[in-house]
Amino acid sequence: MNSSQNAVSQAKSSLNLVLRDRNTFGFDVSAEVAYEITAAEQVPAVIRGVTEKNLPWRVLGGGSNVILPKVLSGATLLMNITSQEIVSSDEKATLIAVGGGVNWHEFVAWTLDNHFPGLENLALIPGTVGAAPIQNIGAYGVEIGEYIDSVEAFDAKSHTFVTLAKDACQFAYRDSYFKQNPHRFIVTKVIFKIPKQWQARIHYADLAKQFTSNLNPSPREIFLAVCKIRTQKLPDPKMIGNAGSFFQNPIVPNEQYKTLLHKYPGLVSYPDALGKRKLAAGWLIDQCGFKGQRMGNVGVYENQALVLVNHGGGTAQDILGLAKCIQDKVKKEFGVSLEIEPNIL
Ligand SMILES: Cc1cc2nc3c(=O)[nH]c(=O)nc-3n(C[C@H](O)[C@H](O)[C@H](O)COP(=O)(O)OP(=O)(O)OC[C@H]3O[C@@H](n4cnc5c(N)ncnc54)[C@H](O)[C@@H]3O)c2cc1C
Known part of the structure; x- marks a missing residue:
């Protein structure tokens, strides 16, 4: 490990830094050179250095929305500005x-x-x-x-x-x-x-269910209800590697929505802000029988089909292989394309 921490203007750097704690999938990955960014002024020098050498770079926050390869070549900027x-x-x-x-x-x-x-x-x-x-x-x-x-x-x-x-x-x-x-x-x-003007926003079905007997919840009550629902529905990355929703909810034109609804009356969807229809990707995946399925070291979470998980020892390649199977089956069954949500770095 090679580190330097002389001045605030210079980012501390580390060679071959293991990033298991910086990717919630828990993949076994490392960064060739990692820079810990604790002040904005440190950024220009790091970027100048990597561009001069024509090296790749990327920023990593908590690593909860990324799919990382075994080795991140070039420079990885670890965002740590906490003002x-x-x-x-x-x-x-x-x-x-x-x-x-x-x-x-x-x-x-x-x-x-x-x-x-x-x-x-x-x-x-x-x-x-x-x-x-x-x-x-x-x-x-x-x-x-x-x-x-x-x-x-x-x-x-x-x-x-x-x-x-x-x-x-x-x-x-x-x-x-x-x-x-x-x-x-x-x-x-x-x-x-x-x-300063605040209004409760509890129209989403899961949240509304928490307040059937309390139509005027406080911000704190909503905060606690959201925490409770999320804890029950989503796997804790500390227990099982995941990046939350793996696919975006696909947005389709109204005509396609109506045709699908006719064929699948149970289709779950929401109105989109632009007047189209947002389909629940989790429902589509569930209908294709993937919920709880395992493919080697990775799989689909048993309580929520939209979440792909690493059971241990999985890699980016394993997850992307499973994702491809799901995308192909959903496309074949419903004619709908699923987009991957996490960033493939
Ligand atoms: C259990 C779970 C539940 C989740 N639920 C939700 C949810 O309800 N809604 C939702 O929207 N997301 C959700 N996510 C996804 C994720 O938490 C968010 O996208 C979050 O904002 C990612 O933050 P991060 O710091 O971990 O970013 P990272 O995963 O580190 O990075 C994500 C992307 O942003 C870039 N990036 C990160 N920081 C910076 C920066 N400072 N400057 C420039 N680029 C940057 C990275 O290069 C990468 O492309 C969930 C994830 C998990 C694991």
Whole structure:
């Protein structure tokens, strides 16, 4: 191991760093050279160094939405910027600037402890604040893009720090400008805008069920309900390797939806923001008989068909092989293509 930690402006580096704790699939992987980024000022030198040598690079937060190969060649930037400050507050909203390396769930809990409700539906999503805008994380009817004022990032193309206002981030379902431009931005800070006016958002079926006898739940009650549902439904990566939902819910035109509904009356779907129909990918996979199935060291989670798991000793290749089987069968049965949600690095 070769490390240097002389100045704040220089990122600490390590050779052949094992990343088992930085990928929730628990794959046995390592980074050729890993840089621990604790301050935004450390980023330009690291990026300059790797671009001069024409080496590949990527950013890793908590590793909860990635599929990693055995060795990550070139440079891996481990995002560890943990600053957090209230920038301003008026009668309409509070602006909070948060470092890219802050743990997402801890930040959500902090907003509630400090009476800034709004993010409670997004409790217990693993990972970091810096990764939240990348795929516009969402759960129980809320997407984070709604609460973002702007994002500060280092742009590896122009070699400058940039601030992208919310509209420039182009947030959409599990998508953003950052996701559309991979290997370009290193998100160092996210500025959240939390409106002072709060309204409970419990229309999602699973959440609504928790409040049949309490129509006016508090933010704290919603936070606790979300934590309870997630703990019951999703496997804990510490116990069994996974990256949450493995496929995006496919969005289909209304005509296709109606044809499918006619053939499969039990089809589970939700209206999409743009007037199309979002199909429950988990239901499609379940109908094809994959739930609880195992293929070597990997498999489909027994309680939720949308989650692929590593039973131990699995690799990226194993998971992608299983994913291909599922995609092919779903396409054959329903004529619908499933897109992989985690990033294949
Ligand atoms: C059990 C479980 C449940 C989950 N539930 C949900 C859910 O309900 N909703 C949801 O949306 N997601 C969910 N996820 C996926 C995941 O938690 C989120 O996508 C999360 O935002 C990923 O954060 P991370 O720090 O782990 O990112 P990583 O996995 O480390 O990285 C994800 C991607 O973002 C890039 N990236 C990370 N940090 C930065 C940065 N600072 N700058 C630039 N690029 C960066 C990486 O290069 C990679 O491409 C779940 C995952 C698990 C394991």
